[in-house]
Amino acid sequence: xxxxxxxxxPSDHQQNQSSSSDDDETNTRRDADIRARDAFAKRLxxxxxxxxxxxxxxxxxxxxxxxxxxxxxxxxxxxRHVYLKSRKEKKIDELEQELxxxxxxxxxxxxxxxxxxxxxxxxxxxNLAREHDQAQQMENVDRYHMPTGxxxxxxxxxxxxxxxxxxxAKANGQSGQNFEQRKWEDEVIHTALPHFGSLxxxxxxxxxxxxxxLDEEIQFVQQLTIPGVNEFLQQKEKSKLHEHEDENxxxxxxxxxxxxxxxxxxxxxxLMSAIRDHQVLIIEGETGSGKTTQLTQYLFxxxxxxxxxEDEDEVEDGDDDxxxxxxxxxxxxxxxxxxxxxxxxRVAAMSVAARVAEEMNVKLxxxxxxxxxxxxxxxxxxxxxxMTDGMLLREFxxxxxxxxxxxxxxxxxxxxxxHTDILFGLVKDIARFRPKLKxxxxxxxxxxEKFSQFFDDAPIFRIPGRRFPVDIYYTKAPEAxxxxxxxxxxxxxxxxxxxxxxLVFLTGQEEIELANEMLLERTRKLGTKIKELIILPIYSTLxxxxxxxxxxPAPPGGRKVILATNIxxxxxxxxxxxxxxxxxxxxQKTYNARNGMEALTITPISKASANQRAGRAGRVAPGKCFxxxxxxxxQHELDDNSIPEIQRxxxxxVVLLLKSLGINDLVNFDYMDPPxxxxxxxxxxxxxxxxxxxxKVELTKLGRRMAEFPLDPMLSKTILASETYKCSAEILTIxxxxxxxxxxxxxxxxxxxxxxxxxxxxxxxxxxxxxLLNVYNQWKDTNFSTQWCYENFxxxxxxxxxxxxxxxxxxxxxxxxxxxxxxxxDTIGIRKSICAGFFYHTAKFSKNGMYKTIRHQQSVLIHPNxxxxxxxxxxxxxxxxxxxxxxxxxxVIEIENEWLRETAPHFYxxxxxxxxxxxxxxxxxxxxxxxxxxxxxx
DNA sequence: GAGCACTGC
Numbered sequence: 002x003x004x005x006x007x008x009x010x011p012s013d014h015q016q017n018q019s020s021s022s023d024d025d026e027t028n029t030r031r032d033a034d035i036r037a038r039d040a041f042a043k044r045l046x047x048x049x050x051x052x053x054x055x056x057x058x059x060x061x062x063x064x065x066x067x068x069x070x071x072x073x074x075x076x077x078x079x080x081r082h083v084y085l086k087s088r089k090e091k092k093i094d095e096l097e098q099e100l101x102x103x104x105x106x107x108x109x110x111x112x113x114x115x116x117x118x119x120x121x122x123x124x125x126x127x128n129l130a131r132e133h134d135q136a137q138q139m140e141n142v143d144r145y146h147m148p149t150g151x152x153x154x155x156x157x158x159x160x161x162x163x164x165x166x167x168x169x170a171k172a173n174g175q176s177g178q179n180f181e182q183r184k185w186e187d188e189v190i191h192t193a194l195p196h197f198g199s200l201x202x203x204x205x206x207x208x209x210x211x212x213x214x215l216d217e218e219i220q221f222v223q224q225l226t227i228p229g230v231n232e233f234l235q236q237k238e239k240s241k242l243h244e245h246e247d248e249n250x251x252x253x254x255x256x257x258x259x260x261x262x263x264x265x266x267x268x269x270x271x272l273m274s275a276i277r278d279h280q281v282l283i284i285e286g287e288t289g290s291g292k293t294t295q296l297t298q299y300l301f302x303x304x305x306x307x308x309x310x311e312d313e314d315e316v317e318d319g320d321d322d323x324x325x326x327x328x329x330x331x332x333x334x335x336x337x338x339x340x341x342x343x344x345x346x347r348v349a350a351m352s353v354a355a356r357v358a359e360e361m362n363v364k365l366x367x368x369x370x371x372x373x374x375x376x377x378x379x380x381x382x383x384x385x386x387x388m389t390d391g392m393l394l395r396e397f398x399x400x401x402x403x404x405x406x407x408x409x410x411x412x413x414x415x416x417x418x419x420h421t422d423i424l425f426g427l428v429k430d431i432a433r434f435r436p437k438l439k440x441x442x443x444x445x446x447x448x449x450e451k452f453s454q455f456f457d458d459a460p461i462f463r464i465p466g467r468r469f470p471v472d473i474y475y476t477k478a479p480e481a482x483x484x485x486x487x488x489x490x491x492x493x494x495x496x497x498x499x500x501x502x503x504l505v506f507l508t509g510q511e512e513i514e515l516a517n518e519m520l521l522e523r524t525r526k527l528g529t530k531i532k533e534l535i536i537l538p539i540y541s542t543l544x545x546x547x548x549x550x551x552x553x554p555a556p557p558g559g560r561k562v563i564l565a566t567n568i569x570x571x572x573x574x575x576x577x578x579x580x581x582x583x584x585x586x587x588x589q590k591t592y593n594a595r596n597g598m599e600a601l602t603i604t605p606i607s608k609a610s611a612n613q614r615a616g617r618a619g620r621v622a623p624g625k626c627f628x629x630x631x632x633x634x635x636q637h638e639l640d641d642n643s644i645p646e647i648q649r650x651x652x653x654x655v656v657l658l659l660k661s662l663g664i665n666d667l668v669n670f671d672y673m674d675p676p677x678x679x680x681x682x683x684x685x686x687x688x689x690x691x692x693x694x695x696x697k698v699e700l701t702k703l704g705r706r707m708a709e710f711p712l713d714p715m716l717s718k719t720i721l722a723s724e725t726y727k728c729s730a731e732i733l734t735i736x737x738x739x740x741x742x743x744x745x746x747x748x749x750x751x752x753x754x755x756x757x758x759x760x761x762x763x764x765x766x767x768x769x770x771x772x773l774l775n776v777y778n779q780w781k782d783t784n785f786s787t788q789w790c791y792e793n794f795x796x797x798x799x800x801x802x803x804x805x806x807x808x809x810x811x812x813x814x815x816x817x818x819x820x821x822x823x824x825x826x827d828t829i830g831i832r833k834s835i836c837a838g839f840f841y842h843t844a845k846f847s848k849n850g851m852y853k854t855i856r857h858q859q860s861v862l863i864h865p866n867x868x869x870x871x872x873x874x875x876x877x878x879x880x881x882x883x884x885x886x887x888x889x890x891x892x893v894i895e896i897e898n899e900w901l902r903e904t905a906p907h908f909y910x911x912x913x914x915x916x917x918x919x920x921x922x923x924x925x926x927x928x929x930x931x932x933x934x935x936x937x938x939x
Numbered sequence: 940g941a942g943c944a945c946t947g948c
Contacts, residue, residue, distance in 0.1 A: 588944035886942080
């Protein structure tokens with residue numbers, strides 16, 4: 002069924018799809034591309050010529066410095082030049098060779114458009130390099146004038162150089178505004194010179210490291226020349242202020258008009274017919290194409306929400322039953338079908354739903370709604386539903402065939418979240434026995450082919466976006482200290498480039514604070530010589546009021562620079578960004594399945610990520626992206642894509658969920674990229690040990706109850722065990738507090754002592770879990786006060802989140818039929834419950850003064866922030882192992898070893914754990930799992 | 940005596 006319409010290869014289909022008008026359009030687009038590229042090449046040449054002229058006059062200076070005594074700096078500089086020169090030659094050779102190879106190998110072969118463009122670009126690059134080379138043979142040319150951070154004596158020479166430059170410019174008849182502007186800028190730079198790089202006195206910073214090579218230009222297609230949607234709306238609203246048209250009507254009409262300006266609008270007919278013809282369609286839509294908001298509306302207008310009468314006979318027996326139950330027995334009361342659209346993030350689901358409701362002129366939560374954790378804003382009448390991907394996954398539990406949906410759109414599929422990856426396998430499966438179900442997978446450019454392959458060669462439909470071109474600059478040589486380099490680049494942009502905000506990507510809070518300080522210090526020294534520069538940090542744990550500041554516009558004549566973590570890569574968009582600085586790193590969580598240890602490590606980003614970052618500069622106007630790594634590094638050292646989450650995360654929860662959906666063979670599940678065998682094995686092993694799976698690897702009753710909770714299986718088990726010890730209320734609190742990742746205690750840098758004292762005041766005997774309980778209960782006693790949090794160095798946001806989680810868990814308790822009982826004094830019962838879920842995470846004090854984990858015999862320490870830090874309990878249970886400066890157990894409680902036997906008799910030997918304590922051997926069934934996994938993965 | 944990328948259910 003699914004196969005027949007999609008037999009033609011994707012590219013063919015694409016061509017068939019395009020009508021003659023589209024052909025025209027692609028032609029004009031191509032022409033525009035070529036023109037743009039030519040103009041670009043011309044600009045480059047002109048600039049090079051220009052600079053060659055300028056530098057030509059500077060020659061005597063370099064001779065002069067030749068004669069002077071050679072300093073170490075000078076020697077370094079020279080050796081660097083030699084290196085750069087030889088490196089460049091090598092690169093040019095490589096490029097030449099590559100092109101020659103391509104000529105030879107692909108002669109007469111018809112290449113795809115992309116390949117052709119690739120070759121074309123390489124040719125242009127080569128030509129430019131040659132031209133530049135020729136220019137350099139005349140002179141030792143620095144391609145850009147950049148602040149150099151040289152010491153006073155050399156800067157004098159520099160000034161001489163510059164002065165010559167100006168006389169030269171004047172001689173060429175250059176004058177007027179541009180000239181003055183440049184002169185002014187350069188003066189600013191020169192007065193600034195002694196201060197640049199003054200923080201680090203090492204020679205490195207004194208080198209001309211601020212040279213950028215304009216290596217390539219990413220061609221973001223600028224399809225339409227009309228103004229952006231927002232601008233359009235504003236204009237409309239302003240112009241109609243004095244009209245007497247009905248407010249709502251007017252608003253609706255403007256919305257309708259602005260919908261038509263979206264790039265996707267032109268493709269509507271083709272798109273709809275493609276959806277009619279094919280069950281699965283991959284939609285390759287660039288940002289700004291309008292797909293997320295328009296697609297659902299088009300589908301609705303095409304009647305995809307109408308109850309399908311044919312389906313009634315074929316597969317929808319269940320629904321028939323529902324209808325028969327209706328008292329009137331009306332046939333036509335059959336529920337309308339829904340169009341579902343998943344998003345990876347909550348905010349996106351909410352805001353897009355709100356926008357669509359507005360465009361359709363309905364109240365949000367009725368015909369158009371959204372569903373995210375903690376908030377279901379949809380109703381019986383809802384026909385267009387936006388939701389987070391995890392939410393749809395949960396819906397499978399109640400409706401395994403998703404019968405109430407006629408269309409499913411998986412948006413932002415290229416982000417490859419754990420949940421979308423699982424969804425892929427599931428929706429592909431239900432599409433097989435629900436031929437009427439339409440499946441739309443929407444993704445960014447690069448991965449479309451891969452998605453197509455996964456969905457049995459589903460056709461790809463391409464929709465252009467609306468974006469501005471972004472110039473990409475690379476450094477000539479790798480930067481050792483990217484924070485410093487980023488700071489220097491910020492200042493450089495600030496003094497040399499026209500107004501427009503700067504976005505810097507750093508890896509974490511620490512780097513952001515460091516960069517912030519460096520920038521403050523250096524701008525302070527520059528004083529009023531430079532324009533105003535507002536520095537704004539942003540990362541997820543930053544208090545909300547500070548976060549909001551990044552959206553305030555820069556002061557007139559000034560500029561803002563935003564120092565951000567990865568949060569600015571996808572999660573939030575900031576308007577007005579013209580410049581992006583990308584050092585090329587991010588923090589990633591790594592999990593070592595061998596010893597259960599987690600660590601956050603700084604790793605290079607992927608190409609996809611780098612391009613995403615660059616794209617952030619081209620949202621409102623043409624932009625520039627400065628990459629603090631070399632073009633070679635981009636080409637050869639960065640992976641194409643980031644490793645999908647499914648391959649680097651604990652799968653306990655997912656395995657449990659899939660098991661409860663009746664998917665028994667998880668090894669042969671249809672993964673787009675299968676998870677590592679070791680991770681699956683570990684998940685099975687843990688679930689077996691927790692009693693969620695039996696010896697036949699089937700889901701047990703306990704496992705079914707555990708699956709109800711959106712938690713790690715160990716936490717779910719803890720909750721279920723609290724029934725036995727009659728302390729479910731306390732356990733719910735503890736589990737909720739644990740699930741907001743240790744961001745409860747606030748520790749500002751300038752008040753560490755006060756904060757630590759405040760934290761220690763919460764300590765209670767038993768350990769950290771009980772301490773967390775104490776914190777929550779005290780907060781509750783103040784009626785969840787913000788002020789109390791502030792006074793006690795507690796993060797209100799985290800507490801609020803814990804409260805939300807707790808509320809949700811409490812309602813889920815009804816489903817598993819556990820009464821909520823409170824027994825606050827019985828910390829033994831509380832700790833035994835935790836033991837029942839976390840017996841895997843036991844560590845015993847050993848002779849060497851450290852703890853050893855029972856499972857892996859890993860040497861670990863109690864975290865210094867723990868309530869048990871200066872105590873030495875013989876047995877402890879930990880919540881997690883982290884590798885930071887040392888191997889630490891985080892969130893620890895003291896236990897008695899008898900409790901292990903009591904709470905996990907199948908896991909621990911019945912004898913008392915002693916010096917030679919050993920974990921019971923895993924039964925053979927796990928050996929079987931392992932063998933099966935290995936067979937399937939070989 | 941330490942140190943916290945980002946999501947999501």
